[in-house]
Amino acid sequence: MTLAATNWAGNVRFRAERFHAPRSVDELRRIVAAGRSVRVLGSGHSFNPIADSTGDLVSVAGLPRTVEPDGRAGTVRVSAGMRYGELAAVLDRAGLALHNLGSLPHISVAGACATATHGSGVANGNLATAVRAVELVTADGDLVTIDRGAAEFPGTVVALGALGVVTGLTLDVLPAFEVRQWVYEGLPTAVLRERFDEVMAAAYSVSLFTGWRTDRIDQVWLKQRGGGPDAPGTWLGAVLADGPRHPVPGCPPEPCTGQLGVPGRWHDRLPHFRLDFTPSSGDELQSEYFVARADAVAAFDALDAVRDRIAPALQISEIRTVAADGLWLSPAFQRDCVAFHFTWHPDTAAVAEAVAAVEGALSGFAARPHWGKVFAMAPEAVRESYPRWEDFRRLLGEFDPAGTFRNEFVARHFGAG
Template structure:
């Protein structure tokens, strides 16, 4: 089955140029389709903000059944790559299990999040791909292959930008279910954000700082605490008071948010920022994000504040999060604990044409790595300096896809031919 009505990304920021989108009903059909094509790219729930999924032809596995397979002894779960995190999370919670971390949107597919290095937050939490214990994919010949952590190049196969094949299933680490509360602190002075960054980011299991950059305070700090891990929850944060459940300012943020204000609840209803049964984020938006070495996080934010007057007029909100270091070749947190500086922009692409190069120039001294699935201007020459294992990834890609079946303009632009 296929359609020629290929459409756009979820926020409408990119219109796909593919002539055809295949929607297979089974793994065997997907393998047959991939084997028969000269060029093909995978697309998931369309939550990227660039042309990473685009190509002459696309294939999507979002219509396949999740086919969840639980291995309690190994503490893993296997699931179809097109399954949304929210669907898997609900299935696991019903059986007493949980994921260690989730992104802000439970609406995204597990395969798409893995391929692009998508993440949540937390000093001790890696990007979502670090939980992946096994990958199944369809290679350029249409063969279904399985890889696990014993494979010597597994770290290059997990976040792979769709360049190695069509990911069909993922095996993910799990743990027993737990509860989380979200506490919101209002108006944290910038002096504390910059001067006490490590303490602020360590205030909970997962911490997010929200700002628009041109104000004397960060408007909100969202601290997510695990009830089975965190000994106590702060009542204030460097003078920033806690906002309580029922506060009109919290309600004004929107009914699509998960419950805040210190009310405990299941992990799957607190770790994401947005409810799975509601429209996520703003909707009509563009997103960018940059990862800097945690050691340089305060300096990078201080440098960005020098552009505050240019950033603020085009911004909906900016979110600052942390991630643990990992060994995944194309991870934005490869070999360095990182501070992730995120921008949710008004849908004004012409303004970003001039603004993003300015931001990337300011962040260049900190070796900022752009999020693969969001909007940025950096190209392959720079990426080669930011990712030490990029030559190894290119060699792996050339072996697994010698004819460039899974290549597209995006890959040629950001990692080279």
């Protein structure tokens, strides 16, 4: 197995001296125990150097593939390198489902959970909130399991790969279900401001797409769980799309999941994109910021005020909600959130200017950046919005006193150890 020299977007070139793709957990343990600087690579879908290493870069995709559903216990044990699209297909055949999925089914289970990647829905926690147990190889090569209920558990799920190499996860599951998806176009932003909570609670999962260029939201994607009536032709001033849509202007809709209210399995509707197509637009950079849902309209207005600095670098922006959780480094820790996501053109200089505008607009809202995406916030500013920051630093010291898993990204935010 050959590891890629860059991340998925190509904006990060990995500097590792050695690349590893172990075929067994025992082989992985030997690699970690012998390493001095070790990082793990998931699907490569991060847009910053969070996975980079100057020593050993390890992929867990080659470890034995394991999916062990237990409908009676309401769990599934899954190997870390599995992609969500692969896991979902196995679960669905067993009559089971996950509570939510991200926009892309291409991402790895362990990588998504480690960075609190999420999906949408006012009542839906991010993907990491389904984790019941974490299995990982620590810096000395030991294999340990940390279960929900352990005092350190809330710090070990969203851990940025800084505590060890995750080899497997046990996730909560529920009975499989169907979803119907509709797309509306042209929601007036005045209506969104007045009825934000109503809009975002209109379906099991709701996403808004805007180019920050007009006074209307370009598209509203509604993912309705189960049955119910067909969607009306107009809704809050928006018009039901007359055919399938892609959220990025000018892109054909074929890579997107089924729309027009056609019922589909949960894993064929909750993501925006299909597993058998190139994710999203394929050539992009991404940023995302989480603010308290109570501040959603004020944050929207602050971003709208700098739209002329955002729009030139932008392909599309997505606005979605994530329910509060108790995971120490989750951007939704202890607060229901609205997430402002930006898919940028692959122009590093233009993106840097736009990111500065976004971060300036959101500076009064204790914004938390997505750990795996492009951001420029100072570590001090990020730290201030996480009440359990020092508890995680303590956990780092306990799990990895020598700093085996602390690359430059981790050290910049949490110290070198």
